[in-house]
Amino acid sequence: MARTVVVTPKPDITKPVDMPLLGAYIRHHRTHLGMKLEDAAALCGVSKQAYNNIELGEKNLNVDTLFRVLNALGISLRIMGTAGAHTTLEQGGRDGVWL
Numbered sequence: 603m604a605r606t607v608v609v610t611p612k613p614d615i616t617k618p619v620d621m622p623l624l625g626a627y628i629r630h631h632r633t634h635l636g637m638k639l640e641d642a643a644a645l646c647g648v649s650k651q652a653y654n655n656i657e658l659g660e661k662n663l664n665v666d667t668l669f670r671v672l673n674a675l676g677i678s679l680r681i682m683g684t685a686g687a688h689t690t691l692e693q694g695g696r697d698g699v700w701l
Contacts, residue, residue, distance in 0.1 A: 609633045622659030629657040631675055646674040 610633045613626040632642045643653035652667050672679055 605638070607633050607636050607638055620659070621661050621663075625657045625659035628671065628675065628677065631677060632657075635675075642671075642675070646671045 610626070610630045612630045612634075613623055615623075615627060617623060632639070637645070639654060639657070640650055643650045646653060648667050648670060652663070653671060655663055656668055656671055669679075
């Protein structure tokens with residue numbers, strides 16, 4: 603029997619961005635779309651392990667892989683602020699998802 607994808611809670615995107623928060627948002631977005639991790643990894647053209655590391659918020663990852671995942675899932679990353687300011691997540695973008 604096929605496993606059901608359970609939507610994870612949407613993280614508080616008003617907090618300063620770090621890899622665990624970014625990973626939690628990517629996981630929420632994937633589960634909201636009803637996609638299994640394996641399917642999302644295939645869509646993004648990355649290995650299951652690399653995709654899972656992003657969702658887990660691993661700090662040592664390839665930036666190219668991160669942006670490949672963000673682009674494939676339709677998530678835009680906007681870096682705002684001045685030197686020393688914290689970057690926060692925002693809603694918006696081509697499909698309503700700014701990160």
